[in-house]
Amino acid sequence: MRILVVEDEEVLARAIVEWLRREAIAVDVVHDGEAALERLAANDYDVLVLDRDIPRVHGDEVCRVVVERGDTRVLMLTAAAAVRDRVEGLALGADDYLPKPFAFVELSARVHALLRRSRPAAPPVLSRAGIDVDPARRTAFRDGAPLPLANKEFGVLAELVRARGTVVSAEMLLEKVWDEHIDPFTNVLRVTVMKLRRKLGEPPVIETVPGVGYRIP
Structure with a gap:
């Protein structure tokens, strides 16, 4: 994500x-x-959290560009709370609208809802090979036992379970779980997978596909 x-x-x-x-x-x-607009042209994003009143290029124009592309959900933020302003934002094609000030717990709930809509329909809890991952509640279990995972470990596991047995490349995991500042030549992913395997226990469930990436078959 x-x-x-x-x-x-x-x-x-x-x-x-x-x-x-x-x-x-x-x-x-x-x-x-x-x-x-520069970042959106260079990277694929699942969700755009967009303040409407921003400098240089107005948020309305950014929203129009994203909607035309059709591959990113838009959550629009604004200090204007009038119904007319909310209607205008949604009329631009935004998927959701959140007036300021807002509670961060509501912001994250709306982001998670849009993340679910940005992908093919999937159950709220993702399951594979005895592993259950709930992205909204940020919980993970293996055979009913809770897994105490760090943030990046959880992110990698969620992406692997979501892939439903297909291989997820190292590049894709770095893009989805880390941010733009990650060094593409770092060994942080390998270390994270190693720690994740240790916490998942036996029998091993994460398979390395040499030169390609990882999967949970």
């Missing part, structure tokens, strides 16, 4: 990013519409 936050209030932007990263979501952040 990877999202882009576009918010010109840097303190608020930082708080949103920190909150979502605690939930094992990879988050990039920019502070104006021009930078947002």
